[in-house]
Amino acid sequence: MLDSLRGEVLKANVELSHRGLAKHTFGNASAIDRKSGHVVIKPSGVPYDTMTAADMVITDLDGKIVEGTLRPSSDLATHIELYRAFTEIGGVVHTHSHFATSWAQSLHEIPCLGTTHADYFRGPVPLTDSLTDEEIGTDYEKNTGLAIVRRFAELDPMQTPAALVASHASFVWGPTVSAAVETADILEEIASMAYHALTLDPGGEPVSDALLDKHFLRKHGAKATYGQAKRP
Amino acid sequence: MLDSLRGEVLKANVELSHRGLAKHTFGNASAIDRKSGHVVIKPSGVPYDTMTAADMVITDLDGKIVEGTLRPSSDLATHIELYRAFTEIGGVVHTHSHFATSWAQSLHEIPCLGTTHADYFRGPVPLTDSLTDEEIGTDYEKNTGLAIVRRFAELDPMQTPAALVASHASFVWGPTVSAAVETADILEEIASMAYHALTLDPGGEPVSDALLDKHFLRKHGAKATYGQAKRP
Amino acid sequence: MLDSLRGEVLKANVELSHRGLAKHTFGNASAIDRKSGHVVIKPSGVPYDTMTAADMVITDLDGKIVEGTLRPSSDLATHIELYRAFTEIGGVVHTHSHFATSWAQSLHEIPCLGTTHADYFRGPVPLTDSLTDEEIGTDYEKNTGLAIVRRFAELDPMQTPAALVASHASFVWGPTVSAAVETADILEEIASMAYHALTLDPGGEPVSDALLDKHFLRKHGAKATYGQAKRP
């Protein structure tokens, strides 16, 4: 299982780079094996083009290294808080993708302005509070994760599979790490569309709840009609 | 005829992806054989890079599947309403191309600000009304088509071969599906130019009727002088 | 001479396409042989990827075809007015390149906001008046050229080698057609930079005359110090 996850996590990290979502080393992906509670994550500051599956670092949910000789991504503690709080997710991706990050820097959530967005997120992409000096001073990465979790007190992380961290960038998750990469790619596109729609007309309003639900539920949940029928 | 249309429709769908007009599976193309009244359309949620001509689904104008084992695109009912109302068109394309969608999300039609636009559209690219909750609740895709048709009560679909659906994206059509793909590509470019012109100066005004007609009629209609003489 | 110009004009047209300055067939390039007064220009509506040198059309300065079986570009009459009025130029390029066209659509000249601009244009890139209905109705393409020439009554076309035609796009020229292509490429870049600078701060002011002259004259004219010494 862990060997297979190692490969998936490597692939996800390479995909982030290939899709232009993580320039330089601005990004990291991880996956969790729920049975053992072990997390597989990218090592810190290793260039995407030389990384191998064996470079992936394996830790437990306390962040203790179980396997691997390299330091884990400096954002490990954030990933761990997400895995602890969002028990249905299997993978997490952090990117500084361009437009999602610009929204995070502008300190605004991304409103749902159209059906492209509603196909993937059942509502706005939420923004965390800014971290306090104390939260930054000690256990910064862990507090970043806690800020996301706090923001989701009233939200379902499976219906809103991403958050913008104030003045920072996005964290995206999903049932698998490859699903999280796909959603990170979609997030960048809808962040860019929302930017262009709102700079064209700053008074733009979110879609109706009826339209939001129609599109979200057409693709997700028990009554989904999109795509081909699943084999029984 | 249908075999040939299958190939054309496959090619059109692949072109949408190659030209960057339909990321992921955000898009679909169809064509109609007017003699039999059969529509050839992309299957739902199949990745562009593995689709074959045999995957295309064939339906009648009531949406009943005539040939094919896959589910048709979930937007089939919209395409059908366009084929019913606009009897001169042979192909329809739906894309979430970036700037056209941003305009649809901003709930503004695209004004004709220059000759690039006037070469292809004899006036603004119109925007539909927002669908009501009732229209969204039942027969959503069919009602999307009806909203476009209603918007064209006073417009000639051959002179304005595209519409923006409010909070959604664009539908584009033409005498053939490949012409519709070409127009979808042009639409994206003029949507982007209009965005940049109007964010530079929000007070920008449409071109004069004289300039609009000069450019549109230079390329279209009986007195066209653009391109090479047609063989008799 | 004409054979060589045919090749240069073909190459210039292909370059416009390769550099992304002329999508579809939105663009054309021509050159003049000053000795014979013959103009070599792209045929109308022929795709860039199948065009050959033999397809180029040769006309005199009255627009009469001297050689070639295809129709010349519909903008020929504009090119001719530029060759008649600007006697030092050897090549003309017309493109609908994205940002230059957005400026033309916004009905503003491009102010000289920085040294990138000043390296190539000794002042703003001027905008013509809008054509009147009469000018559009008869001899439209010729009147487009005359509008440019009128705008240059007080300007030196060798120091300002481009114009924006109101609600249309750019015409660019130079001592040779390949120099005009290069300038068209630069124009697009400075149009884009000026767009971004002015949407960031609409109150931006042009550079000082001292800075404008320093940069322009460092690259152009008798006292140029840029590049390598010319062989005597």
Next chain:
Amino acid sequence: MLDSLRGEVLKANVELSHRGLAKHTFGNASAIDRKSGHVVIKPSGVPYDTMTAADMVITDLDGKIVEGTLRPSSDLATHIELYRAFTEIGGVVHTHSHFATSWAQSLHEIPCLGTTHADYFRGPVPLTDSLTDEEIGTDYEKNTGLAIVRRFAELDPMQTPAALVASHASFVWGPTVSAAVETADILEEIASMAYHALTLDPGGEPVSDALLDKHFLRKHGAKATYGQAKRP
């Protein structure tokens, strides 16, 4: 040493072009051998694709050519002032990269709006004063360097490794010329993000000092925890 620097400087210049930071010949890179005080710089106006290591020009810190038959980049005198004032730097890069230049043209420094910026610059990317007519008239390039140095009277060039020259473009430096190229690439990305964040909401505020220091010091300085442990 100089032979090795020649290769590094050639590579840096080629990288500027490959990464899209220096279109045409809008850019130059140099390195210094601190032992001999010799500067290796790109020749003026030579296309990137034909440049060889042997074309690099070597001068002393008075700008006198020590080796090489070509003219040095016209910006040599600016590079020299930076090497004289910032004694820890080993390489300098000048580019007209798109968004950094747009900021320089808008006459605003780039505020630190997020952690992507804070990872590389400990504060805003500063803007020089506009040069006076006198400074432009005589020793323009040297005065450009002096304007940067003046702007850094209270700044540490190792913590703020770039400056925007008013109405011109950016100069970027670092311990080596390849580090300067990397920083120039980052600068372009953060300039673009800051543009998009501030056009989305012009009231955006810089990050807190706590967040700025956290990110900058996580990657730089004695207590850095980012990346893999250095071998002792």
